[in-house]
Amino acid sequence: MSHRPPTIIDVAARAGVSKSLVSMVLRDDPGVSAARRTAVLAAVEELGYRPNRAAAILAGTRTRTIGVVVDDFRNPWFVPMLDGVRTALAPHGLRLTVADTQANAHLGTSPLDDLLALRVDGVVLAAEGSADTVVPPDTPVVVAGERATVPPGLDVVASDEAAGGRLATEHLLSLGHRRIVHVTGSGGPAAARRAAAVERMVAAGAVPLVVGDGPTAESTGYEGTRLALAEHPGTTAVFAANDVMAMGAIAAVRDAGLRVPEDVSVIGNDATPLASSPLVRLTTVDPHNDEVGRLAVERLVSLIGGPAAEPAPTRTLVQPSLVVRSTTAPPRA
Amino acid sequence: MSHRPPTIIDVAARAGVSKSLVSMVLRDDPGVSAARRTAVLAAVEELGYRPNRAAAILAGTRTRTIGVVVDDFRNPWFVPMLDGVRTALAPHGLRLTVADTQANAHLGTSPLDDLLALRVDGVVLAAEGSADTVVPPDTPVVVAGERATVPPGLDVVASDEAAGGRLATEHLLSLGHRRIVHVTGSGGPAAARRAAAVERMVAAGAVPLVVGDGPTAESTGYEGTRLALAEHPGTTAVFAANDVMAMGAIAAVRDAGLRVPEDVSVIGNDATPLASSPLVRLTTVDPHNDEVGRLAVERLVSLIGGPAAEPAPTRTLVQPSLVVRSTTAPPRA
Numbered sequence: 001m002s003h004r005p006p007t008i009i010d011v012a013a014r015a016g017v018s019k020s021l022v023s024m025v026l027r028d029d030p031g032v033s034a035a036r037r038t039a040v041l042a043a044v045e046e047l048g049y050r051p052n053r054a055a056a057i058l059a060g061t062r063t064r065t066i067g068v069v070v071d072d073f074r075n076p077w078f079v080p081m082l083d084g085v086r087t088a089l090a091p092h093g094l095r096l097t098v099a100d101t102q103a104n105a106h107l108g109t110s111p112l113d114d115l116l117a118l119r120v121d122g123v124v125l126a127a128e129g130s131a132d133t134v135v136p137p138d139t140p141v142v143v144a145g146e147r148a149t150v151p152p153g154l155d156v157v158a159s160d161e162a163a164g165g166r167l168a169t170e171h172l173l174s175l176g177h178r179r180i181v182h183v184t185g186s187g188g189p190a191a192a193r194r195a196a197a198v199e200r201m202v203a204a205g206a207v208p209l210v211v212g213d214g215p216t217a218e219s220t221g222y223e224g225t226r227l228a229l230a231e232h233p234g235t236t237a238v239f240a241a242n243d244v245m246a247m248g249a250i251a252a253v254r255d256a257g258l259r260v261p262e263d264v265s266v267i268g269n270d271a272t273p274l275a276s277s278p279l280v281r282l283t284t285v286d287p288h289n290d291e292v293g294r295l296a297v298e299r300l301v302s303l304i305g306g307p308a309a310e311p312a313p314t315r316t317l318v319q320p321s322l323v324v325r326s327t328t329a330p331p332r333a
Numbered sequence: 334m335s336h337r338p339p340t341i342i343d344v345a346a347r348a349g350v351s352k353s354l355v356s357m358v359l360r361d362d363p364g365v366s367a368a369r370r371t372a373v374l375a376a377v378e379e380l381g382y383r384p385n386r387a388a389a390i391l392a393g394t395r396t397r398t399i400g401v402v403v404d405d406f407r408n409p410w411f412v413p414m415l416d417g418v419r420t421a422l423a424p425h426g427l428r429l430t431v432a433d434t435q436a437n438a439h440l441g442t443s444p445l446d447d448l449l450a451l452r453v454d455g456v457v458l459a460a461e462g463s464a465d466t467v468v469p470p471d472t473p474v475v476v477a478g479e480r481a482t483v484p485p486g487l488d489v490v491a492s493d494e495a496a497g498g499r500l501a502t503e504h505l506l507s508l509g510h511r512r513i514v515h516v517t518g519s520g521g522p523a524a525a526r527r528a529a530a531v532e533r534m535v536a537a538g539a540v541p542l543v544v545g546d547g548p549t550a551e552s553t554g555y556e557g558t559r560l561a562l563a564e565h566p567g568t569t570a571v572f573a574a575n576d577v578m579a580m581g582a583i584a585a586v587r588d589a590g591l592r593v594p595e596d597v598s599v600i601g602n603d604a605t606p607l608a609s610s611p612l613v614r615l616t617t618v619d620p621h622n623d624e625v626g627r628l629a630v631e632r633l634v635s636l637i638g639g640p641a642a643e644p645a646p647t648r649t650l651v652q653p654s655l656v657v658r659s660t661t662a663p664p665r666a
Contacts, residue, residue, distance in 0.1 A: 034375070034378075034379050037375075037378060038371060038374070038375035038378065038379075039371075041371075041374050041375070041378060042367070042370070042371035042374065042375075045367075045370060045371070045374060046367055063450060063451050063452075064450070065447070065450065065451055067430075073406070073409065073411070073412050073415070073431075074409055074412055074606050076406065076407055076409075078406070079406050079407055082406070086435075086439040087439065089439055089440075090439035090440065093440060095440065095442065095447045095450065095451075096432070096447075097400075097430045097431070097432050097447065097448070097451060098406075098430070098431045098432060098433075099429070099430050099431060100431075102419075106419040106420065106422055106423035107422075107423065107426060107428065109428065114398070114428045114429075114430070115430070117396060117397070117398065117428065118396050118398055118428075118430060118451045118452075118453075119396075119451075119452075120451075218610055218611075218612075222611050247610060247612045248610075248611065248612070250612055251610070251611035251612040252611070254612075255611065273407050277551055277580060277581075277584070278551075278555050278581065278584035278585070278588065279551075279580045279581070279583055279584040279587075279612075279613070280612070
């Protein structure tokens with residue numbers, strides 16, 4: 001027996017009916033006799049036939065839900081992205097469900113597999129994939145955000161993180177800072193921001209000082225900044241790879257007995273709700289993650305609708321912008 | 334024709350087989366002939382038979398996934414709760430997916446309906462329900478947290494919010510504060526904390542000053558505290574109904590040119606990751622939401638396993654505890 005998956009034609013042949021009658025049964029058309037319906041369903045069972053996606057949608061067996069995988073619920077960078085996702089889902093009447101990469105750490109399963117087990121129609125992968133991330137063939141998945149590892153063949157929609165790193169660094173340079181610390185961490189967005197920051201600092205004749213070891217979390221921002229200030233007391237500005245790391249950096253500056261921005265300027269990246277909090281009022285880079293979410297879903301919906309028109313995966317970059325608030329100022333003379 | 338839903342006995346009679354053979358087909362047992370399988374599936378189709386939950390689980394047609402509805406991804410109170418949810422799901426091999434109440438605002442659907450459309454095995458409702466929240470019969474749903482409106486018949490697992498409100502108020506009173514502002518907002522947990530705070534302040538001979546209008550969000554905490562400090566400049570302490578409101582309160586104190594805790598003490602509630610942030614180091618009440626999540630899932634799993642042993646819905650309260658950090662101190666003499 002062949003391992004070729006059975007087709008609708010095989011089902012029709014086995015049931016002794018036409019292909020279009022099989023389609024009618026699959027989409028639950030009432031104009032089919034019970035006897036013929038029975039024969040078709042039996043053939044479906046016996047052959048192990050799995051209708052293709054388009055047929056499944058017609059038959060109403062899909063969930064009309066999109067899954068979004070985010071990296072960590074404690075870092076609210078994904079909140080604006082979900083706003084964009086909603087905007088793009090609305091005209092299609094598609095629902096949304098969310099998992100973070102830790103959601104099923106208790107099972108050791110991947111969040112992508114978990115969402116596929118829910119038979120979502122497609123997935124926005126807004127998190128770093130692991131080496132063993134396997135996307136089943138014919139499964140609509142779009143990567144949102146700059147990722148160190150992108151599973152082969154997937155479309156990517158991301159903010160231009162290198163441009164964001166340049167914006168942040170140039171803001172500090174233009175204020176007159178030359179003793180700038182960049183606090184970084186793991187993952188694709190941080191790597192792109194880091195490379196751009198180092199390149200700009202070198203071009204401006206500043207010594208690029210890069211610290212930070214671990215996940216792009218608040219604690220990494222705190223520890224990196226604490227160490228940098230201890231070893232390089234002349235530091236006048238910190239560019240943190242994201243907003244939660246910038247919160248850690250501000251705390252470390254204050255714990256060193258210094259003020260933000262009078263003694264040390266701090267800039268973040270992500271334009272999260274935290275950055276606009278009146279407790280923080282963080283100067284940051286807005287990656288326009290709402291736009292990233294919107295475009296990722298538009299791409300995903302077109303994949304769900306049918307095979308990609310173009311054979312090669314696409315890469316779409318959204319241009320970031322600078323948001324100046326209260327944590328950056330010129331260095332003291 | 335009767336509107337009574339068909340049972341497995343009806344299916345067996347229509348297919349001319351035994352009840353146990355129907356069960357074998359439903360759980361995909363290979364020891365059934367193709368002819369009998371066909372007859373049973375035809376009877377299932379013709380009668381519109383929907384197997385009950387237990388049979389569906391045996392037949393592998395459930396998703397083995399639990400849905401959790403949270404109120405707002407911007408308020409990370411749910412992060413510890415999800416840790417507890419994971420702990421309790423692990424031994425059962427159940428997956429987790431999450432929606433917030435805004436997840437499908439673009440469709441105007443309820444998050445409960447959205448999760449049920451994904452055929453989750455059960456739902457933890459960790460958000461305020463709306464007046465039109467309808468829980469379909471025989472659907473395992475457990476409410477997590479103190480809610481203003483609980484759909485009839487549902488079990489509730491919550492932190493004892495009144496006890497939490499008393500803990501926070503007594504902490505401020507024991508430090509010597511008598512001019513205490515309570516900043517509150519909408520929803521069940523806030524209402525319970527508010528009632529307890531007012532009761533304790535009155536009992537201690539302090540004038541209960543309650544402000545706050547709107548959702549229990551950072552902006553409400555900021556605006557309420559700003560107004561209270563302007564109208565009652567003698568205020569020495571603020572009890573905010575939750576941690577994000579406390580962040581707003583701290584910002585308002587600082588914007589009034591005052592220091593925390595030297596001039597004004599601030600206490601929150603929820604023990605979120607924000608409260609332990611080195612930028613905030615907030616004194617707060619730990620509702621032990623990890624324990625709430627764990628117990629809610631244990632209850633849910635027992636509901637999924639079969640009808641409740643006790644006919645009446647249960648209410649389980651977890652006792653909170655005080656976490657003293659850096660934002661509270663005695664009032665200045």
